[in-house]
Amino acid sequence: MKRILVVEDEPDIASLVSYNLKKEGFAVTTVHEGGEALDAVKKKEFDLILLDLMLPGIHGMEVCRILRAGPKTKNIPIIMLTAKGDEADRVRGLETGADDYMTKPFSPRELIARVKAVLRRSGDNRKQDEVVRIGSLMINKDTFSVSKNNKRIELSATEFRLLLHLAERKGRIFSREQLLGSVWKDETFVEPRTVDVHIRRLRSQIEDDPSEPDIIKTKRGIGYYCEENR
Numbered sequence: 001m002k003r004i005l006v007v008e009d010e011p012d013i014a015s016l017v018s019y020n021l022k023k024e025g026f027a028v029t030t031v032h033e034g035g036e037a038l039d040a041v042k043k044k045e046f047d048l049i050l051l052d053l054m055l056p057g058i059h060g061m062e063v064c065r066i067l068r069a070g071p072k073t074k075n076i077p078i079i080m081l082t083a084k085g086d087e088a089d090r091v092r093g094l095e096t097g098a099d100d101y102m103t104k105p106f107s108p109r110e111l112i113a114r115v116k117a118v119l120r121r122s123g124d125n126r127k128q129d130e131v132v133r134i135g136s137l138m139i140n141k142d143t144f145s146v147s148k149n150n151k152r153i154e155l156s157a158t159e160f161r162l163l164l165h166l167a168e169r170k171g172r173i174f175s176r177e178q179l180l181g182s183v184w185k186d187e188t189f190v191e192p193r194t195v196d197v198h199i200r201r202l203r204s205q206i207e208d209d210p211s212e213p214d215i216i217k218t219k220r221g222i223g224y225y226c227e228e229n230r
């Protein structure tokens, strides 16, 4: 279910928008001030934000600017809600990074059509960008590429799968046998030691100091893991 954050201080508009989005099957969170919007995106992930411009507290334009500057929020699509005749605001809104705008009053049908169109466009963009991070290491699942501090690291297919397997399950410790089962799958003639060899090669490429690894850790006598909060 797609989650939408509605930021609108006028109660009538807020409930009308929320009602129509829910009817279409969206999960809706409504807030009434700019500051509340910024709090909401810290607590939850949203697929789209409907952002009124004239808000008490932090102005909609400023909210948009802050969202665009945040690494976690910069890709959330934003549709700005502007009052009739605010041509200058509309232009500024798009310049600040809004994806689209709607002029009040708008019909429920227009609202749903715009929301779906923006979600469709952003869905395409975001999918190309599926990234798992550990510290400064970025693993892109769609391009099978890995980079650290923006420098590309060349890994073999097996090293990549091994790294991704651990990185996607931070905090869980895997034995060599478990890793063989899920990373090497049906390949025969591989022995647990193979895992150690690949971990060593992987560390030599991704760790600052392979003898003191901080991305892939060893749990003595058990196996390997990536730390939970990295």
Ligand code: CA
Residues within 6 Å of the ligand: 008, 009, 010, 052, 053, 054, 055
């Ligand atoms: Ca308003």
